[in-house]
Amino acid sequence: MFLCRNAPRLRNANFGGCVTMTRSEILAGFARLRALVVGDICLDRWCTYDPATSEPSAETGIPRLGVVSTEVTPGGGGTVANNLAALGAGKVAVLGVQGDDGFGFELDRALRERGIATDLMVKIRPWQTFTYTKLLNSQTGIEDQPRTDFISTKPFAAEAEAQIVHNLISAIDGFDVILVADQAETSAGGVVTPAVRNAITALAGRHPEKVILADSRRRLHLFRKVMIKPNLSEAEAACAQLAIGTDFRQLRAAVEAPVLMVTHGPKGALVIQEGKEAWATARAVEKPIDICGAGDSFAAGAALAMAVTGDPVAAASFGNLVASITIMKKGTGTASPAELLAVSK
Numbered sequence: 001m002f003l004c005r006n007a008p009r010l011r012n013a014n015f016g017g018c019v020t021m022t023r024s025e026i027l028a029g030f031a032r033l034r035a036l037v038v039g040d041i042c043l044d045r046w047c048t049y050d051p052a053t054s055e056p057s058a059e060t061g062i063p064r065l066g067v068v069s070t071e072v073t074p075g076g077g078g079t080v081a082n083n084l085a086a087l088g089a090g091k092v093a094v095l096g097v098q099g100d101d102g103f104g105f106e107l108d109r110a111l112r113e114r115g116i117a118t119d120l121m122v123k124i125r126p127w128q129t130f131t132y133t134k135l136l137n138s139q140t141g142i143e144d145q146p147r148t149d150f151i152s153t154k155p156f157a158a159e160a161e162a163q164i165v166h167n168l169i170s171a172i173d174g175f176d177v178i179l180v181a182d183q184a185e186t187s188a189g190g191v192v193t194p195a196v197r198n199a200i201t202a203l204a205g206r207h208p209e210k211v212i213l214a215d216s217r218r219r220l221h222l223f224r225k226v227m228i229k230p231n232l233s234e235a236e237a238a239c240a241q242l243a244i245g246t247d248f249r250q251l252r253a254a255v256e257a258p259v260l261m262v263t264h265g266p267k268g269a270l271v272i273q274e275g276k277e278a279w280a281t282a283r284a285v286e287k288p289i290d291i292c293g294a295g296d297s298f299a300a301g302a303a304l305a306m307a308v309t310g311d312p313v314a315a316a317s318f319g320n321l322v323a324s325i326t327i328m329k330k331g332t333g334t335a336s337p338a339e340l341l342a343v344s345k
Contacts, residue, residue: 076181095121180213
């Protein structure tokens, strides 16, 4: 199914993929890849507040927080795209929806500043851009207040959904790797609607040469014919939805996934294909700083490595390595090629 680009022709006994590629050879292959992230492209707003200025409102007496600085970064599927760009993919683009609002402007700018193309995004008015607002204490640097999320709970217009499907079908020939970021936890309001999922399934059938990987918090069991990457709890929830106990082999078969990668945190990832399974171990990390975004960085690294090596276990191992670097950074960090070459296994 997958092509091994510039790899030695030694075969992997378990998976039939190409092996023995060095880390530098894998990274060198990324520059030739074009990657698209489809789904919930969000904005992260990191707001630092000063407790000394956070006095109750004089008018209402309601407690307030005095925000003294704000930083914005791509969030949700945008975090995946940010990781793809940092890893050195030749082209990175996003396809999702954004509101014609201030948050939408900030999102577009944050993506473009990182070299991520936004031409395929669909702008909707009226609509509020999916935004996570995180409050950090200036004295401790810790996020210690309830987060404020700007979400949508109603379906967007049929015309916008049709435009998303059209953009995806029209653009597919221009990409080697497609990652699906189904971040929305509400039953409606997310980009990956049934129509979008159906389009992804159809494209996967027509383009077996492409790496298509889906990551979904709540609807993993609804995807078909694409690689899937849940964490352990998401995989167990998908099994429950399909009433198959906790059988990950049955889960892979039920959704017709060519590869299932179940991440298990520091234990690594369980990689399952038809009739085969193996563990991709993780690099030991003492005292992670922030595991937020670890799954996104894993997905980016694994998808790119899959396109280069054709070996699911090698791809998952590379994803583990990327995540081992990002969890040592505050926020949704990324890993650079230089950092990946510098660390030991």
